[in-house]
Amino acid sequence: MHELSVALEVCRMTEVRVGAAGAGAVRAVGLEVGDDAGVEIGNLQFCLEALLAEPPFAGARPVILRRSGDVLRLAYLEVDDGCPDD
């Protein structure tokens, strides 16, 4: 039921991390979610998709990694590094 709170916090953490790293646009947000984390996966996915579709995240995609236990952790961010890849 608190998936929107979790998703908002994930977005806040993402902004902090991206700012600290001086990175460009966020491509993907990887989140580890345990079976006992008290979070409904489909609902969280929906909330993250909705929030990450808006600025400053436009285009980022949530990647939810199922885990055992009650872990609920921002695992990684995929970001543009500001350099052309060719």
Add this chain to the structure above:
Amino acid sequence: MMAVRTIEVRERVLAKNDELAAQVRARLAAARVPAINLMSSPGAGKTTLLERTLTDLAADLSLAVVTGDVQTHNDADRLARHTDRLVQAVVTNGACHLDARQILTALDAIDLASTDLVFIENVGNLVCPASWDLGENTRVVLFSITEGEDKPVKYPKMFQQADTVVLTKLDLLPHVPFRLDQAMACLRRVNPYLDVISTSALTPDGVRPWYDFVRAEARPKSPR
């Protein structure tokens, strides 16, 4: 196209809440004031138990209350009729739980020096409040006998993290098909270490064991 790189984070999503909960805990510890986080499903009797507690223990203890509701100040208004102190109302505007930031803000308005114990009445919900540390010392879950006996196994996280369970509405036992032995077995299955207190807030002596518990939890009063 830009090259993509991966930033490894591995940070708990609720880390910020836990940091704020630690601030709550530190502030309460400095004032030597314990806090009890009351949780339950909606309608289990949190507000009714607090109404009686505030009235009956007013002569012995100075009790502060922070009460959370998704909408309305109804609980705060009810409780205000039973205490001289200002009841801290938190309207969560849709959120299904209280968080540590709300408690930290509420503490700003509470005179801890003249407080023996803080009650935090959480939003009625057996799922989400279990995930949010509020900086409390003790987690109490109310379990009313008008709910099913199997609530502890249906909502295990809430009961696993509880320190004490308060069974409520025991006066209704003759009128509802609730099997106390089954409920106790369900509780023991998810948490063998739980203390269980039986109460009936509508009968004169039905809350005495709860009062003993509250008195034991409260900060011993300094000599006056």
